[in-house]
Every structure is written in C-alpha cells, then in structure tokens.
Amino acid sequence: MFAQTALIFASLCTVSLAAVKSGKASADWITSSKTCEAGMPVKTGLKLAVEEGWHTYWINPGESGMKISVKWELPDGWTAGAPEHPVPKRFTTSGLAGFGYEGTVVFPVTVTPPAGFTGEAKLKGKVSWLTCNDRLCVPGTADLELALNAGEPAPTADAKLIDAALRKIPLTPGNRITLKVVENPKTLLLTIEGLTNKNVNLGEYEVFPATPQVIDSAAKILFASDGAKWTAEVPKSEYATKAIPELTLVLAAKSDQAPISLTWKSAK
Structure with missing residues (x-):
C-alpha cells in the first residue's frame, strides 16, 4: 500500500x-x-x-x-x-x-x-x-x-x-465569401457577400473584431440579410482616428460549425 x-x-x-x-x-x-x-x-x-x-x-x-x-x-x-x-x-x-x-x-x-x-x-x-x-x-x-x-x-x-x-480556430474560406467595409465619420458599414448556404443565419452568430482599435469593443455586431447579402453598421473605436487600413472579423456559430475569419483591406 x-x-x-x-x-x-x-x-x-x-x-x-x-x-x-x-x-x-x-x-x-x-x-x-x-x-x-x-x-x-x-x-x-x-x-x-x-x-x-x-x-x-x-x-x-x-x-x-x-x-x-x-x-x-x-x-x-x-x-x-x-x-x-x-x-x-x-x-x-x-x-x-x-x-x-x-x-x-x-x-x-x-x-x-x-x-x-x-x-x-x-x-x-x-x-x-x-x-x-x-x-x-x-x-x-x-x-x-x-x-x-x-x-x-x-x-x-x-x-x-x-x-x-x-476546432475553435477560425478558418479562412477563401475568396468565395467577402467582407467589405465602408467607413463613415463615426460608424462602419460592414457587408458580407458570398454566403450561398441558405441554412446559415449570421444574425445568430457571435461576431468578434480581431483587429484592435477599429470597432468599439462594447458594440454588438449584428448582421441582417436583404436576401443577397448581410450588412451591419457598427460604431468605430474612439482610437480609430485615421483611415482604417484593414479589418478582420471572426464569425462563430452557436452550433459545432467551424468559426470563420474574414479580412478586408483598403484599396488606398
């Protein structure tokens, strides 16, 4: 013993x-x-x-x-x-x-x-x-x-x-799904296109800004669909005082579906 x-x-x-x-x-x-x-x-x-x-x-x-x-x-x-x-x-x-x-x-x-x-x-x-x-x-x-x-x-x-x-690391889906960003004085208009799966509802996803000091961290990112694309308008971070060069979002489903990562880069 x-x-x-x-x-x-x-x-x-x-x-x-x-x-x-x-x-x-x-x-x-x-x-x-x-x-x-x-x-x-x-x-x-x-x-x-x-x-x-x-x-x-x-x-x-x-x-x-x-x-x-x-x-x-x-x-x-x-x-x-x-x-x-x-x-x-x-x-x-x-x-x-x-x-x-x-x-x-x-x-x-x-x-x-x-x-x-x-x-x-x-x-x-x-x-x-x-x-x-x-x-x-x-x-x-x-x-x-x-x-x-x-x-x-x-x-x-x-x-x-x-x-x-x-399995919790976001995947990059390639060019078939795109993120576009339009910068306004105090907000960002986010648009996601290319989601062909009708069973995907981004409104039920948790969305996180992986790029620091671009989107207000306290803001919930809620996407809505018009049938062809998904859009969301979010407040900019108080630290975003210059033109935003890029933004990466992580989209996490509440199910076991793999999270994805989407990146937008400014053409300027």
Missing part, C-alpha cells in the same frame, strides 16, 4: 512540475506527439490554466489587456508558428469591454523540425500573459521547455485537447 501511495504521489508531482505557476495562471507546453519525423510539422499547444474569477486575453484584448506572447529559443533548423487564438468570450472588466478566456485555454502552435532531424531536440519558449478581474490585473511569465524525439508520431494524452482547440 505504501509503495502504491508513493507511486501515485510521484506521478502527481511529475504532472505538477510540468506546468509553471505565475501570477493567476499556470502555463504548460503540451504536444500531440513526443516523436516526429524529420521535416514534418508537429501540433503542440501553449496551455494556460487561469484561476477562477480571472481571465486572460484574445488577439484583440478589447479596451484593455494584453494578448499572450512568446519568445522562442529553438535548435538550429527548427521553426515555430505564432500561437493561434481560439474563439474568445466577451466580458467587462471594471466597465471596460474585452475579449478573452476563462478557465483553461490552449493556444495551438505548429513546430517543424529540420529535414535532417535525428535524436532529441529541446525547444524553449518564454511565455508572457496578463490576467485580470474586476479589481486588478496581474502579469505572468513562464520559461517552458518541450523535448521531442525523432521517430514515428504517436498520439499523447494531450492530443485530443489540442484537436479540440484547433
């Missing part, structure tokens, strides 16, 4: 040491496979477990906050993509509208070994984030390390967690 208890305790210690606690969250670098083939990408994820009553931030934090950032320290020939951001939630902190996450969130990251990879590689990243509640904000940092070995990929226990996060 003592040996079994000691084994369980040791296992728990191993799990706890994998995550780094800082401020009001714990950070971990998880992977879908601990082995990988040379030149082939590996799906990993920065896992952030935020304490109850606190939240962290999306790529557009809103009126306050800071998105997660990471500085990589990789072996020669390795590459790592930027952390991808799942669809966020809306919240208000001390009267300021924001976008982000509560509880546990995984930011998928694709890492790729060089063509001649053999043996073992240790990847490092310094991750920084901000957590807030209605009273104050607390920053957090963690020096994370991920060890990968050359070999045939095999799913880990975290593979399903990463897959679930990837």
Whole structure:
C-alpha cells in the first residue's frame, strides 16, 4: 500500500512540475506527439490554466489587456508558428469591454523540425500573459521547455485537447465569401457577400473584431440579410482616428460549425 501511495504521489508531482505557476495562471507546453519525423510539422499547444474569477486575453484584448506572447529559443533548423487564438468570450472588466478566456485555454502552435532531424531536440519558449478581474490585473511569465524525439508520431494524452482547440480556430474560406467595409465619420458599414448556404443565419452568430482599435469593443455586431447579402453598421473605436487600413472579423456559430475569419483591406 505504501509503495502504491508513493507511486501515485510521484506521478502527481511529475504532472505538477510540468506546468509553471505565475501570477493567476499556470502555463504548460503540451504536444500531440513526443516523436516526429524529420521535416514534418508537429501540433503542440501553449496551455494556460487561469484561476477562477480571472481571465486572460484574445488577439484583440478589447479596451484593455494584453494578448499572450512568446519568445522562442529553438535548435538550429527548427521553426515555430505564432500561437493561434481560439474563439474568445466577451466580458467587462471594471466597465471596460474585452475579449478573452476563462478557465483553461490552449493556444495551438505548429513546430517543424529540420529535414535532417535525428535524436532529441529541446525547444524553449518564454511565455508572457496578463490576467485580470474586476479589481486588478496581474502579469505572468513562464520559461517552458518541450523535448521531442525523432521517430514515428504517436498520439499523447494531450492530443485530443489540442484537436479540440484547433476546432475553435477560425478558418479562412477563401475568396468565395467577402467582407467589405465602408467607413463613415463615426460608424462602419460592414457587408458580407458570398454566403450561398441558405441554412446559415449570421444574425445568430457571435461576431468578434480581431483587429484592435477599429470597432468599439462594447458594440454588438449584428448582421441582417436583404436576401443577397448581410450588412451591419457598427460604431468605430474612439482610437480609430485615421483611415482604417484593414479589418478582420471572426464569425462563430452557436452550433459545432467551424468559426470563420474574414479580412478586408483598403484599396488606398
């Protein structure tokens, strides 16, 4: 019994040491496979477990906050993509509208070994984030390390967690669906064309502005259809004092349908 208890305790210690606690969250670098083939990408994820009553931030934090950032320290020939951001939630902190996450969130990251990879590689990243509640904000940092070995990929226990996060990453539908923006002195007229699926009702979607300081963060983006296109008029951000060069919207269905990302760029 003592040996079994000691084994369980040791296992728990191993799990706890994998995550780094800082401020009001714990950070971990998880992977879908601990082995990988040379030149082939590996799906990993920065896992952030935020304490109850606190939240962290999306790529557009809103009126306050800071998105997660990471500085990589990789072996020669390795590459790592930027952390991808799942669809966020809306919240208000001390009267300021924001976008982000509560509880546990995984930011998928694709890492790729060089063509001649053999043996073992240790990847490092310094991750920084901000957590807030209605009273104050607390920053957090963690020096994370991920060890990968050359070999045939095999799913880990975290593979399903990463897959679930990837399903919340907005897809880009290409040129078949377009976003157009007309800028007025205080508002933006948004138009979406190319939605041929009659079962799609954008009026029931949650729409988030991924580009900071363009649309008023407190504004709900509600689209209505005239049969051929979907339109919405929204107030501009108080920080949008110059002509807007581009805007990206994330459209999230309330069902299991994949979210999409639409980007408009000014011709000027």
